[in-house]
Amino acid sequence: MDSHEVDSSVRVRGARVHNLRDVDADMPRNALVAFTGVSGSGKSSLAFGTLYAESQRRYLESVAPYARRLLNQVEAPDVDTVTGLPPTVALAQRRSAPSSRSTVGTVTAISNTLRMLMSREGDYPDTPARTGPGHYPEGTNRLYSDAFSPNTVEGACPRCHGQGVVHEATESSMVPDPSLSIREGAIASWPGAWQGKNLRDVLSALGYDIDRPWRELSPAAREWILFTEEKPVVTVEPVREPHRIHRPYQGTYTGAKQLLLRSHAESKSEATRARAAEFLHTAECPLCAGRRLKPEALAVTFAGYNITELADLPLSDLVEVLRPYTPGTEAVAVLTQDLTSRIDVLIELGLGYLSVDRESPTLSGGELQRLRLAGQLRSGLFGVVYILDEPSAGLHPADTAALTTVLDRLKHSGNSVFLVEHDLDVVRHADWLIDIGPGAGVNGGKVLYAGEVEGLREVADSITRPYLFGEIVRPSRAARAPTGALRLRAVTSHNLHDLDADIPLGVLTAITGVSGSGKSTLLHAVSVTADADPDIARVVEVDQAPIGRTPRSNLATYTGLFDTVRKLFAATGTATARGYGIGRFSFNVAEGRCPTCQGEGYITVELLFLPSTYSPCPACHGKRYNPETLDITYRGKTIAEVLDLTVDQAADFLDDVEVVARALRTLRDVGLGYLRLGQPATELSGGEAQRVKLATELQRARRAGTVYLLDEPTTGLHPADTDILMTQLNSLVDGGATVVVVEHDMTVVAEADHVIDMGPGGGGQGGRIVAQGTPQQVADNAVSRTSPYLLERLT
Numbered sequence: 001m002d003s004h005e006v007d008s009s010v011r012v013r014g015a016r017v018h019n020l021r022d023v024d025a026d027m028p029r030n031a032l033v034a035f036t037g038v039s040g041s042g043k044s045s046l047a048f049g050t051l052y053a054e055s056q057r058r059y060l061e062s063v064a065p066y067a068r069r070l071l072n073q074v075e076a077p078d079v080d081t082v083t084g085l086p087p088t089v090a091l092a093q094r095r096s097a098p099s100s101r102s103t104v105g106t107v108t109a110i111s112n113t114l115r116m117l118m119s120r121e122g123d124y125p126d127t128p129a130r131t132g133p134g135h136y137p138e139g140t141n142r143l144y145s146d147a148f149s150p151n152t153v154e155g156a157c158p159r160c161h162g163q164g165v166v167h168e169a170t171e172s173s174m175v176p177d178p179s180l181s182i183r184e185g186a187i188a189s190w191p192g193a194w195q196g197k198n199l200r201d202v203l204s205a206l207g208y209d210i211d212r213p214w215r216e217l218s219p220a221a222r223e224w225i226l227f228t229e230e231k232p233v234v235t236v237e238p239v240r241e242p243h244r245i246h247r248p249y250q251g252t253y254t255g256a257k258q259l260l261l262r263s264h265a266e267s268k269s270e271a272t273r274a275r276a277a278e279f280l281h282t283a284e285c286p287l288c289a290g291r292r293l294k295p296e297a298l299a300v301t302f303a304g305y306n307i308t309e310l311a312d313l314p315l316s317d318l319v320e321v322l323r324p325y326t327p328g329t330e331a332v333a334v335l336t337q338d339l340t341s342r343i344d345v346l347i348e349l350g351l352g353y354l355s356v357d358r359e360s361p362t363l364s365g366g367e368l369q370r371l372r373l374a375g376q377l378r379s380g381l382f383g384v385v386y387i388l389d390e391p392s393a394g395l396h397p398a399d400t401a402a403l404t405t406v407l408d409r410l411k412h413s414g415n416s417v418f419l420v421e422h423d424l425d426v427v428r429h430a431d432w433l434i435d436i437g438p439g440a441g442v443n444g445g446k447v448l449y450a451g452e453v454e455g456l457r458e459v460a461d462s463i464t465r466p467y468l469f470g471e472i473v474r475p476s477r478a479a480r481a482p483t484g485a486l487r488l489r490a491v492t493s494h495n496l497h498d499l500d501a502d503i504p505l506g507v508l509t510a511i512t513g514v515s516g517s518g519k520s521t522l523l524h525a526v527s528v529t530a531d532a533d534p535d536i537a538r539v540v541e542v543d544q545a546p547i548g549r550t551p552r553s554n555l556a557t558y559t560g561l562f563d564t565v566r567k568l569f570a571a572t573g574t575a576t577a578r579g580y581g582i583g584r585f586s587f588n589v590a591e592g593r594c595p596t597c598q599g600e601g602y603i604t605v606e607l608l609f610l611p612s613t614y615s616p617c618p619a620c621h622g623k624r625y626n627p628e629t630l631d632i633t634y635r636g637k638t639i640a641e642v643l644d645l646t647v648d649q650a651a652d653f654l655d656d657v658e659v660v661a662r663a664l665r666t667l668r669d670v671g672l673g674y675l676r677l678g679q680p681a682t683e684l685s686g687g688e689a690q691r692v693k694l695a696t697e698l699q700r701a702r703r704a705g706t707v708y709l710l711d712e713p714t715t716g717l718h719p720a721d722t723d724i725l726m727t728q729l730n731s732l733v734d735g736g737a738t739v740v741v742v743e744h745d746m747t748v749v750a751e752a753d754h755v756i757d758m759g760p761g762g763g764g765q766g767g768r769i770v771a772q773g774t775p776q777q778v779a780d781n782a783v784s785r786t787s788p789y790l791l792e793r794l795t
């Protein structure tokens with residue numbers, strides 16, 4: 001690079017975030033930069049932990065100088081300097097909170113425009129319907145766009161408050177078994193314990209027969225007990241119980257329905273509300289028929305559809321409904337142009353099967369990230385660095401080319417695009433490559449190479465190199481014969497209609513197909529069918545969900561080896577002399593832990609208007625224990641020092657402790673030797689969490705008869721990690737298990753024993769089995785969109 005170009009670079013000097021080893025790296029701006037390296041090598045630590053964190057810190061300092069004092073407590077990224085860094089936008093794969101009401105429409109801002117379209121250009125019942133694009137008579141009483149949102153007071157259905165469902169307390173929902181008497185618990189919705197007994201005694205004092213089966217009580221009595229609004233007070237003579245003396249008291253009766261609705265609506269305890277919901281009959285709202293909007297809004301149509309019908313269409317259909325209105329400069333044209341241009345980008349990114357109303361918590365991380373990416377394309381920003389986390393996740397190879405086109409467009413409008421990426425086709429497309437490694441954790445953290453892709457050929461210790469340049473030779477393996485089949489019949493769910501499928505047992509099956517074709521839906525059906533099959537011992541879903549949501553859960557606790565370690569400490573001479581038991585060495589128990597952070601090692605710093613952050617505990621400096629506990633050593637190490645060992649180090653340190661050694665061995669087998677024992681579950685990546693789960697499974701002695709289900713297990717995995725994963729999956733199958741994976745990585749698909757290709761398209765255009773058989777049979781299929789990519793891998 002000449003000096004002119006160096007001026008337009010982002011330059012990092014002395015980065016030490018997480019495992020980064022004081023590294024320097026230069027990345028050109030206005031370029032597509034790919035960060036590669038095995039899982040845990042430090043890619044995210046550089047891209048997100050250093051570059052994005054530094055940009056955030058500068059931004060916060062500029063908008064909120066008053067926060068500077070607080071920010072000093074928050075860890076700024078450990079880096080000497082970062083120069084040439086423009087404002088940064090991170091598009092991570094984080095899912096939104098499951099309770100959130102966000103949808104495809106709200107994430108992409110399509111909902112707002114759609115509401116405006118209905119408000120201004122919709123056909124109202126009292127006006128002559130529009131027959132095509134054109135003008136409207138003025139002076140009609142129109143609804144504001146807010147009236148088309150169920151989340152506003154103006155728009156919500158008045159009967160169900162925009163919920164779409166109503167909760168009813170009926171006799172059958174509160175008294176599921178009418179053959180029981182009240183004493184036997186006929187009124188199942190009553191609270192348990194003392195309050196239930198009290199209500200029973202009050203009823204008895206009121207003269208009701210609490211020993212007669214419910215169904216034999218008079219209709220009037222049953223009606224009153226359940227639905228009365230009265231609150232009579234009576235003197236209750238409690239039933240005598242042995243060894244307990246009860247005095248008469250004044251008891252009040254409250255109708256069962258009132259009691260139930262109150263605890264459902266008002267209880268502070270989520271468990272109580274959930275229990276109450278079980279005794280409520282949930283039905284579609286009779287006023288809006290589940291469409292959540294008030295009737296006036298539902299009566300307005302555009303092109304013959306009301307807003308919920310439009311929001312329910314797959315985007316690929318919606319865009320065709322709108323397209324005829326786009327020519328011209330009228331308001332209707334401007335609004336529909338805005339919508340179609342947004343939707344066209346989503347279709348290009350392979351998301352045409354989604355609908356506007358699809359709730360974002362039901363989307364995969366990859367889908368959500370591509371939605372956000374599409375939004376950025378329209379923002380018109382330039383001079384920005386976009387940092388993306390594996391944008392190819394969830395994409396069929398047929399859609400990857402469209403992704404790179406979209407990324408190029410962001411670049412050509414004057415932005416920089418930095419990607420943490422494993423898909424080699426996307427990596428080859430990059431202008432610049434930063435390869436980190438060579439290994440993971442303490443064995444990684446170095447920048448092995450920064451430069452144009454081709455130059456990586458010369459880097460001897462790069463694990464990425466042989467994969468990128470096709471230097472890996474794969475021995476062919478004989479296909480295994482199935483031991484039986486799991487028969488799925490007439491599966492109807494999402495876009496699957498009456499589908500039959502046979503899943504071979506005792507082999508490795510890959511489910512393929514474009515995004516939205518129904519792979520995950522089929523996998524879920526496999527899970528349900530396998531669960532109900534008496535011949536199948538166990539069904540295990542090995543996903544990338546975190547293994548724990550608090551820093552209290554870690555590798556040592558999750559795998560169970562910490563129990564043994566604590567026993568070792570409790571058995572030492574000093575511990576015995578001081579009377580310290582096993583509990584003393586748990587950071588969840590008060591006696592041994594640091595009182596300041598209560599054993600977390602961190603304290604939470606709350607910032608006004610900002611997400612709270614963790615900061616190391618000032619008392620124990622992250623050690624989690626109190627000084628007395630740290631007096632105890634085993635083979636010269638304190639419990640905190642043992643938790644600080646990597647799996648590899650611990651394997652040496654505890655090699656003669658058989659239970660622990662076995663657990664550590666399986667962790668090393670799945671490539672996690674670099675993780676620290678005390679590494680909080682919250683710091684593990686999705687791929688790392690998945691491998692911890694696999695390791696726990698591999699430790700089990702009996703695996704025959706178990707069905708393992710994995711949805712895109714290679715997400716976040718370097719090709720070298722994928723090889724490790726395949727070794728593990730194959731050893732599960734060789735041990736008698738059945739493995740079913742949903743997968744886009746053709747290396748994995750080519751190694752499967754059986755392939756089921758879904759499609760042909762996404763959403764309504766998918767949901768069928770296009771081809772199935774051995775990888776070669778599917779590769780030879782003329783219709784399958786997977787076959788060309790599979791063929792490439794097989795030859």
Ligand code: ADP
Pocket residue numbers: 018019037038039040041042043044045046420440441442674675679683684685
């Ligand atoms: P990659 O993106 O290459 O998979 P990461 O940058 O996420 O790797 O992780 C690099 C190393 O830093 C790993 O050993 C990982 O366990 C560790 N790590 C990740 N996040 C944290 C964190 N918040 N605190 C401490 N260590 C972390």
Ligand code: ADP
Pocket residue numbers: 353354355358362494495513514515516517518519520521522762763764
């Ligand atoms: P794939 O796994 O092949 O990407 P999915 O099985 O996730 O496809 O989706 C198949 C179809 O079902 C798509 O049209 C998708 O939008 C729809 N779908 C998936 N999950 C849900 C859900 N939770 N609610 C409604 N529709 C869904």
Ligand code: ZN
Pocket residue numbers: 157158159160161162163164165285286287288289290291292293
């Ligand atoms: Zn309603």
Ligand code: ZN
Pocket residue numbers: 594595596597598599600601602617618619620621622623624625
């Ligand atoms: Zn502490």
